[in-house]
């Protein structure tokens with residue numbers, strides 16, 4: 001394990017170190033200390049390394065991640081794991097707005113709660129939130145899976161496309177074109193796998209599934225003439 | 226009446242209403258029949274004060290011209306000198322604006338890359354991501370970072386020569402984009418992670434930042450991912466150019482791209498195109514004033530667009546203080562868009578060459594704004610690239626001709642003092658004296674600024 005003190009080395013050097021790790025690295029494990037809520041920590045990583053950030057992070061920690069596993073031993077600021085491609089980001093505490101925004105792949109696990117717009121515009125990422133998510137989560141969500149073990153706030157899945165949403169608790173309201181859908185065996189299997197991966201002991205049977213009614217997919221033109 | 230057949234008193238002439246014009250009435254009928262607003266491509270078609278309302282004074286006894294063909298008149302420009310390790314160096318101050326793959330065909334994007342590269346300038350991706358043909362054929366490629374984030378990924382980001390964070394577009398400041406189902410081929414759908422054939426709405430706001438303070442952090446992230454190598458542009462639609470420029474610079478932009486209301490779009494509501502935003506003429510001096518107030522004019526470069534068509538337009542933008550221009554519509558016309566050679570087919574689509582703007586329907590006879598394989602096959606990207614290069618060269622020669630006539634050995638040395646305005650409106654908007662006077666409206670004291 002190598003330790004990087006963010007306050008001592010500075011953001012540029014820290015990211016440069018982590019970004020320069022190749023697929024066949026010797027030192028697979030990195031620890032970042034003195035994060036102190038700094039922004040853009042461990043962004044643009046592209047190797048299967050394990051990075052643990054001690055303390056809370058500011059905006060966009062783990063942004064655009066590829067292959068790496070980034071664990072935040074604290075709270076995560078806005079846009080954690082935004083546009084992640086692969087790998088995983090694990091937040092031990094709560095996460096702020098836009099967690100996992102536009103993510104294309106990989107897994108984001110939030111052990112606490114996530115704020116508003118969790119999974120906004122998601123494009124293939126899997127997100128598992130142990131707690132609750134705030135309003136407008138999965139707005140315009142395109143694909144991937146959002147699993148909420150607690151409750152969901154207002155306007156869940158507004159203008160959703162093909163993403164799948166699973167919520168165990170209550171949903172304050174569904175957004176435009178988002179409806180409850182039948183939970184089929186394939187969904188229970190998928191859910192089981194996602195929950196296991198995220199170390200949640202929730203049972204797949206306790207969840208409801210939501211998705212697109214697909215009524216907004218094409219402009220509704222009155223063809224009476 | 227002399228034949229005695231006409232009966233009754235003379236009738237009043239049939240007078241059409243200016244308010245309820247035939248085109249307004251046709252639109253009311255269309256809306257009543259379909260229940261949907263009109264969506265189209267292109268820019269504002271209404272007449273607004275524009276570069277045509279400005280003239281150059283030229284040199285005479287009080288100014289000394291440069292010899293028209295031989296004397297040096299530089300056109301090179303460096304974009305992104307503020308923070309980027311590798312600023313973009315261009316031979317000419319005319320860049321190709323961002324136009325999405327999806328709106329345009331793959332070969333059309335390739336032609337833009339080829340033409341721009343031959344001419345020594347940059348081209349820009351668009352909503353929908355970076356295509357291999359575009360990257361492959363563009364020596365300098367600017368990668369747009371848009372609210373939709375369609376196709377956004379760190380590998381392409383690292384391949385870019387610059388990143389353009391798109392906050393807005395002149396055709397629709399405050400609005401998002403749309404790409405209707407007709408144009409969503411397998412390839413376009415795949416790049417956007419969406420099903421084929423559905424209407425794709427691009428959000429009007431970025432999903433993971435809101436105000437200028439957030440934007441500053443977003444830019445930090447993009448710089449950290451790309452190692453501070455490439456310039457970061459911020460593109461805004463013309464609406465409050467002084468404040469938008471100030472905030473873009475505060476957020477850390479290396480380059481501000483400012484797009485006026487005439488600017489083209491792939492597909493937007495007509496009401497938006499015609500009724501929202503400022504003409505570019507009204508934007509440039511305000512943006513320059515913002516840069517000057519921060520002491521950053523020429524250090525943060527200003528790229529302007531929206532109805533740039535000729536070398537005269539380019540020279541006028543330079544004289545008003547811009548560092549470069551971007552062209553969208555003009556580049557498409559150079560490639561062959563709306564060419565009268567396809568008139569028969571335009572007629573079949575219920576339109577005419579020059580007026581065709583239903584780009585979102587994907588039936589472009591010229592094979593440019595389409596994803597239809599048969600139509601696309603009509604367009605030759607090599608010939609398209611050659612034509613674009615020729616056109617860029619002509620514009621450059623024209624701008625140089627004017628600059629030399631004004632005694633300038635670099636197009637950037639053109640200045641407001643070289644211009645006069647033909648109309649009160651243009652004079653007020655561009656802060657250029659009305660022709661034959663030394664006065665413009667809104668100026669506080671006598672004499673020039």
Ligand SMILES: Cc1cc2nc3c(=O)[nH]c(=O)nc-3n(C[C@H](O)[C@H](O)[C@H](O)COP(=O)(O)O)c2cc1C
Nearest residue numbers: 322323324325351352488489491531532552553554
């Ligand atoms: C077909 C087409 C597609 C466009 N797509 C985009 C886009 O994806 N992103 C963007 O920022 N601007 C887009 N624009 C706007 C151009 O980048 C540019 O602002 C505008 O075309 C400049 O005005 P002009 O057309 O009068 O030259 C598009 C314009 C056209 C004509």
